[in-house]
Amino acid sequence: MNDPFEGLTSQIFDNKHVLEEDYDPETILEREAEIEAYRNALKDVLFGRSPSNIFIYGKTGVGKTAVTRYMMDALQYQVEKRDEADRLHVLFHNCNNDSAYGTLRAFINTLRSDDAPTFPKKGLSTSDALEEFYSLLDEISGTFLLVLDEIDHLAKVNSLLYEIPRARSNGHLDQAKIGVIGISNNYRFRDSLSPKVKGTLMEKELSFSPYDADELRTILSHRAEKAFVEDAYVQSAIALCAAKAAQDTGSARQALDLLSTGGDIAEDNGDDTVTDDHILAAETRVQRGRVRNKIRDQTPHAQLILEAIAQLEESQETPVRSKTIQSTYEQVATYWGTDPLSSLRSVQDHLSELKMLGFLSRTERNDGRAGGAYYEYELAMDADAVFTARKEIEEESTT
Numbered sequence: 001m002n003d004p005f006e007g008l009t010s011q012i013f014d015n016k017h018v019l020e021e022d023y024d025p026e027t028i029l030e031r032e033a034e035i036e037a038y039r040n041a042l043k044d045v046l047f048g049r050s051p052s053n054i055f056i057y058g059k060t061g062v063g064k065t066a067v068t069r070y071m072m073d074a075l076q077y078q079v080e081k082r083d084e085a086d087r088l089h090v091l092f093h094n095c096n097n098d099s100a101y102g103t104l105r106a107f108i109n110t111l112r113s114d115d116a117p118t119f120p121k122k123g124l125s126t127s128d129a130l131e132e133f134y135s136l137l138d139e140i141s142g143t144f145l146l147v148l149d150e151i152d153h154l155a156k157v158n159s160l161l162y163e164i165p166r167a168r169s170n171g172h173l174d175q176a177k178i179g180v181i182g183i184s185n186n187y188r189f190r191d192s193l194s195p196k197v198k199g200t201l202m203e204k205e206l207s208f209s210p211y212d213a214d215e216l217r218t219i220l221s222h223r224a225e226k227a228f229v230e231d232a233y234v235q236s237a238i239a240l241c242a243a244k245a246a247q248d249t250g251s252a253r254q255a256l257d258l259l260s261t262g263g264d265i266a267e268d269n270g271d272d273t274v275t276d277d278h279i280l281a282a283e284t285r286v287q288r289g290r291v292r293n294k295i296r297d298q299t300p301h302a303q304l305i306l307e308a309i310a311q312l313e314e315s316q317e318t319p320v321r322s323k324t325i326q327s328t329y330e331q332v333a334t335y336w337g338t339d340p341l342s343s344l345r346s347v348q349d350h351l352s353e354l355k356m357l358g359f360l361s362r363t364e365r366n367d368g369r370a371g372g373a374y375y376e377y378e379l380a381m382d383a384d385a386v387f388t389a390r391k392e393i394e395e396e397s398t399t
């Protein structure tokens with residue numbers, strides 16, 4: 001048999017990695033004001049003073065992490081150039097699903113030498129972890145910046161944010177200086193902190209707004225030059241990605257994802273140029289992927305109930321009452337080889353949840369004395385998207 005890959009080259013991508021999530025851009029574009037505010041907030045580090053605590057807010061994909069990494073690298077570079085600045089140690093941690101203890105444990109393990117044992121997962125308290133953490137900081141000495149990404153997802157965040165800023169004044173730290181950089185999508189995060197913490201943090205706040213279409217176009221154009229083979233894309237395709245993402249979320253991640261998926265589609269079709277049509281097809285593919293992920297996150301029964309409503313929607317039986325949904329759901333569950341939930345109440349609980357998550361819409365009806373009040377449900381998304389996603393999820397689970 002001939003080698004199926006023989007002679008295969010990409011006519012589209014020169015370096016696709018440039019469009020991917022883990023690529024670190026060497027230049028940050030369209031964030032001059034934020035970089036200046038960040039520089040002012042960080043400058044104390046260069047003068048041997050204690051760093052300020054800094055909180056960065058902004059929606060997803062607006063450059064909070066990319067700008068933070070860029071600023072940390074630039075600061076490190078300057079610190080190394082200057083004699084008067086203390087040595088700088090930047091510690092990054094993503095707080096998603098983590099606790100104060102887990103976060104401290106991660107920092108301790110990073111700071112301990114390679115041959116030292118790892119800090120125990122269980123059996124010690126957060127105070128024990130803090131004590132060990134402080135002693136390591138003093139031993140290593142210098143300035144420490146703790147970058148806590150998704151800080152609003154950190155369990156018992158108050159304990160950490162209360163203790164760390166007071167470490168020096170309470171005599172826990174003597175040699176080392178420490179500052180916290182918190183990153184969050186949730187603008188109301190500060191309101192959720194205890195008054196005690198708000199009083200001690202004294203943080204500087206930076207806010208990143210969503211990108212507009214012009215800003216996204218600049219970011220994309222710069223990346224496209226590196227990512228694609230010369231002349232393998234038209235400028236209007238870049239402008240279309242920028243316009244679509246600006247209209248929807250203002251996220252550079254979304255814009256890059258559209259462009260990269262458009263490139264994939266062009267490549268898979270054997271075309272030699274990425275055009276507007278590829279971007280439009282990419283939009284549908286990305287949206288389907290999003291729906292699929294959202295559905296995949298639901299419990300198996302919730303998924304089957306959703307599929308039942310999609311069937312009812314397709315046969316134009318919606319809006320529909322929960323009793324009818326239950327019997328269609330029972331057929332769908334049996335079809336997929338699952339035992340259906342037997343109580344109407346459980347199905348109704350799932351319906352409320354699916355409504356709350358935006359999968360369904362619900363209308364209250366009242367038949368007066370004859371029937372009383374009841375709810376009717378219909379699908380708040382495309383039925384085809386639900387079928388495609390469900391089929392793919394079932395296929396994944398059997399492979």
Ligand SMILES: Nc1ncnc2c1ncn2[C@@H]1O[C@H](COP(=O)(O)OP(=O)(O)OP(=O)(O)O)[C@@H](O)[C@H]1O
Binds near residue numbers: 029
């Ligand atoms: N101004 C910019 N210049 C160049 N690339 C950028 C810029 N802003 C964002 N990006 C790129 O867009 C993607 C998303 O950015 P980033 O991860 O920084 O967003 P974020 O605000 O931290 O999002 P999240 O809250 O979801 O983590 C990354 O690939 C990043 O490199």
